[in-house]
Amino acid sequence: MPSRISGWGRYPWIEAQIAVADTTSAARKHLLAWPDCIARGAGKSYGDSALSQNVLQMTPLNRILAFDADRGEVVCEAGVGLDKLIDAFLPKGFFLSVTPGTKQITVGGAIASDVHGKNHHRCGCFSTCVNWIDLMSAAGEIIRCSPQQHPEIFQATCGGMGLTGIILAAALRLQPIKSAWIDQKTIYCRDLDAVLAAFDEFADMPYSVAWIDCLAKGACLGRSVLMVGEHAGCGGLSLPEKPTATIPFSFPNGALNSASIRLFNTAYAWVHRRHAGESRVSLDQFFYPLDGIANWNRMYGNRGFLQYQFVLPRSGGADGLLAILSAIAGMGMGSFLAVLKLFGPANRNFLSFPMDGYTLALDFGIQPGLLPFLDRLDRLVARFGGRIYLTKDVRMAPWMLKEGYPLLDRFLQVKRSIDPHNRFRSLQSNRLEIA
């Protein structure tokens, strides 16, 4: 029976046939029976990348298969959640080498999006810590790929949004750590120049991220709070128990409007200005603040929301950010969550998002006028040589993908060689004409 599903942004919703991949042979059976399909992990990508009429649910394939403490290498199935890896290995003194802002995602989803964390400027994307991947091709064969073995398939699969095949299992390198705590420093930055200078000043810190008030105008444009951190050397390896709050129902449409966002932003900036300085916070508080509020995506109402995340190259990036923030403040289209990060160099994967420069992620409730406004921002992003993150995307046009991803043709060559009939498809890949 078809089920109604969406991405994390709850826009769009579709009816889909969902099959459970609880074994490798079940995955193969469904793959070969369907004309096309897409794999789905925890459904935490915002847009339409894990949506299709036939969806293979990968979360039941969730066993940790082996661990080599000398090498810090864990072998696991692709449906394992990052939270399960943390629960299993933090007490042994190991943590993920790269983690996004939620631990409620799967290893398959992390590889397919080649996710980045607060340490991209030092460590790169998730693929940096992937030793190998077992991938099921459109023909049902299992291909082991790595930077050494079938390197082009590896480069197409990391960041390839599930379009090269089904990731069944992977070997990951974890980093050794001494504590479940992070030593954090909070720096209040009065405008955009100040926060970009602060990113450079603290570039040696392993982790950094800034919250930016995207409604601030004039002399305050780019007003931000930068948080930098490093693993503490003591404090123990267990995480403190933390209650989870829940948003029990969808807020009324429009409850998060520019007035409420302006109020929140002003209060947030004021509090952090007063409490700037050093503190010790748990890994959960530092990396996953939003995981403490279950179903927070309901705050945007039944119309849903999207995240617009772009990256601009360092050269000209500051001017580009200025132009884009001015456009947002001018439209009054405030974002509740606006996160700025500094990226290090791009990797060799064909569709990985990061490049040396600045990335800004903005959440917008779906509302009249939003999509044409984002088309306008796309043109600015393209003019400044940037690109849009596929795992957050739900609306960009094919020209913007081609403009931003110069290695798209190499990706397509590999996809066509292992998926000649384009059996791995999503709403996103159809919209973006990735075939």
Ligand SMILES: Cc1cc2nc3c(=O)[nH]c(=O)nc-3n(C[C@H](O)[C@H](O)[C@H](O)COP(=O)(O)OP(=O)(O)OC[C@H]3O[C@@H](n4cnc5c(N)ncnc54)[C@H](O)[C@@H]3O)c2cc1C
């Ligand atoms: C609160 C929050 C914070 C976030 N912070 C960050 C961040 O800091 N950095 C960042 O990079 N991202 C971030 N994200 C995005 C998130 O990390 C990615 O969207 C991730 O891919 C979601 O994984 P998932 O398991 O939910 O995959 P899904 O959303 O289910 O799928 C995402 C993609 O992966 C593919 N896929 C999933 N499993 C497989 C598999 N086994 N084989 C092949 N393809 C597969 C799907 O086809 C789809 O294309 C954040 C998301 C949220 C909700």
